[in-house]
Amino acid sequence: MAAPSAAARLRLLAGRSVASCLAARQRRAVRVPAGRSFVSTSSGSYLQFRLDERTAHSSLDLFKKDTGVIYRMLGLDPSHVPKNPERFRDWAVVFGDEQISAGRHYWEVTVKKSQEFRLGAAEATMCRDDCVGTNGSSWVFGYAQRKWFAMTKNKMVPVTLVGKPERVGILLDFEAGVVALVDAEKPRIIHTIRAQLKDPVCPAFGLWNGELLTHSGLEVPEGLK
Numbered sequence: 272m273a274a275p276s277a278a279a280r281l282r283l284l285a286g287r288s289v290a291s292c293l294a295a296r297q298r299r300a301v302r303v304p305a306g307r308s309f310v311s312t313s314s315g316s317y318l319q320f321r322l323d324e325r326t327a328h329s330s331l332d333l334f335k336k337d338t339g340v341i342y343r344m345l346g347l348d349p350s351h352v353p354k355n356p357e358r359f360r361d362w363a364v365v366f367g368d369e370q371i372s373a374g375r376h377y378w379e380v381t382v383k384k385s386q387e388f389r390l391g392a393a394e395a396t397m398c399r400d401d402c403v404g405t406n407g408s409s410w411v412f413g414y415a416q417r418k419w420f421a422m423t424k425n426k427m428v429p430v431t432l433v434g435k436p437e438r439v440g441i442l443l444d445f446e447a448g449v450v451a452l453v454d455a456e457k458p459r460i461i462h463t464i465r466a467q468l469k470d471p472v473c474p475a476f477g478l479w480n481g482e483l484l485t486h487s488g489l490e491v492p493e494g495l496k
Contacts, residue, residue, distance in 0.1 A: 318376040319488040320367035320474055325357045326399075327365040331478060340365055341482040342385075362402035367474030367485070370395050375444045377491045378474060379455050382414065383437040385481035389413040389422070391464070392443050392450050393475035403475045410450040410464045411475060412441075421452070421464050430462045438486075441474070442495055458492040 321337035329352045332341050342363060352358065359365070371392070380390050391411030393403050403409040404422035412430065413420050419430035430452065440453030442460065451463045476483060 317488050317490055318369060318371065318378060320369040320378070320485070322476070322485065323357075323366050323368035323473075325355050326359060328359040328361075328363045330363045331365050333365070334482075335484065337368075338486075339482060339484040340476060340478055342478045342480055357399065359399050361400055362477065363479055364403055364475065364477045366393065366395070366476075367487075370471035370473055371443060371445060372471045373445050375442070375447075375491055377440060377442050377453070377489050377495070379438055379440045379453075379486040379489060380476075381438045381484040381486070383435075385414075385478060385483055386417075387415045387478075387480040388483055389475075389477035390439075390483070391441060391475055392466075392472045395471045395473050397475075403477050408470075409475060410466045411477070412439075412452040412462065412464075413477070415479075419452075419462075421462055423464055423466065428462075433461055440492075442491065443472070445472075453492075453495065458494050460495065 322333050322340055324333055324337065327333060327340070329349045330343050332343055333339065334341060349360070382388060389403050389411040391403065391409065393409035393411075397403075397408045398406065404411040404413065405425045407424045410423045411421075413422055414435070417435070419433045420427045421430055422428070436454065436456070438455045440455040440458060442451040442453050443449070445468050448466045448468050449463055450466050452461045453459065454461055474485070
């Protein structure tokens with residue numbers, strides 16, 4: 272499938288109907304294997320995940336033991352990718368392979384080699400016909416056209432005073448309903464999305480340029496506790 276321009280893609284993503292995703296969910300429900308469920312970071316057992324190839328769109332390749340993802344403009348022919356109901360079909364999205372159902376968790380992402388991406392969290396059973404940020408079951412921070420934004424329910428909110436750091440953090444507080452973008456160097460919270468978190472969620476990533484590298488197994492920084 273041909274890759275649209277950045278501007279055209281933003282228009283497509285902003286205009287995509289949540290109703291169409293709900294209809295698709297009724298036709299093809301996503302059944303996700305249970306896996307580990309992280310409930311606390313206080314004991315020293317910090318969230319550790321890899322990217323889940325079963326969910327990766329056919330334009331995405333995983334590398335460095337599935338902690339990194341690279342975007343291939345042409346990608347693989349979808350017919351050459353193993354059929355899997357967990358795989359994203361229309362958008363270049365991949366999930367982490369762990370589910371979070373309680374507690375406070377933190378991970379970082381090296382973003383210096385990409386000019387267009389989204390990162391945050393999404394419900395493990397999110398509709399695979401939609402893109403992260405365009406429905407009420409995903410909460411992400413994106414970068415495109417040299418600008419940051421927060422996005423959920425198909426609404427973009429500009430995020431200022433970020434620049435283009437080499438690495439950023441994501442803080443997720445399940446009970447408080449918080450997904451936050453973190454300045455990994457300070458550390459400090461740059462912007463917060465309020466979320467109604469009820470069902471298990473996964474780290475979520477969208478990528479349309481370059482590559483991302485994830486860093487998990489990290490303690491919540493002292494300044495954010």
